[in-house]
């Protein structure tokens with residue numbers, strides 16, 4: 053979104069056959085001990101998250117699914133985000149469409165908060181412009197004032213829970229200046245692609 057729409061690939065075979073069993077096992081462990089910590093299931097001696105990270109990452113061209121930062125590098129870390137938190141929705145812990153490539157910054161912000169109004173970038177028919185707009189003078193992500201009341205609420209909750217205006221506006225402006233100088237390079241090599249993909253990248257950027 054910052055959230056940039058993406059199309060989810062098909063469920064990896066390893067999850068297709070195991071997601072329900074592994075989710076139920078985690079749910080039972082949690083019910084037995086509410087303080088239990090989540091650990092990724094091991095498949096043939098490899099933690100499943102290591103197997104899932106590459107296909108998840110490919111779907112978003114290695115950009116964080118939520119803030120679109122790129123690359124995800126230290127001090128940030130690559131993580132897999134459970135859109136429906138694994139503590140509250142243990143059965144979805146291994147459900148393919150509940151998993152997102154995510155930077156540790158976004159993951160840390162969320163703090164296991166979940167709201168049914170939250171938007172996700174691969175929701176069918178999700179369109180950035182329907183919910184959001186940009187302030188190009190300062191890099192802030194804004195709620196689209198033309199949106200319906202319900203859409204405004206969804207946009208606003210999404211900005212808040214994912215912390216999309218915390219730290220990012222400054223970095224968006226920096227990335228925009230970099231993009232204005234180098235428009236030949238692939239957009240995928242920049243962070244904040246939705247912010248940079250405005251139609252008037254050159255004509256309207258005199259304030260930079």
Ligand SMILES: [Zn+2]
Nearest residue numbers: 116119155158
């Ligand atoms: Zn992020």
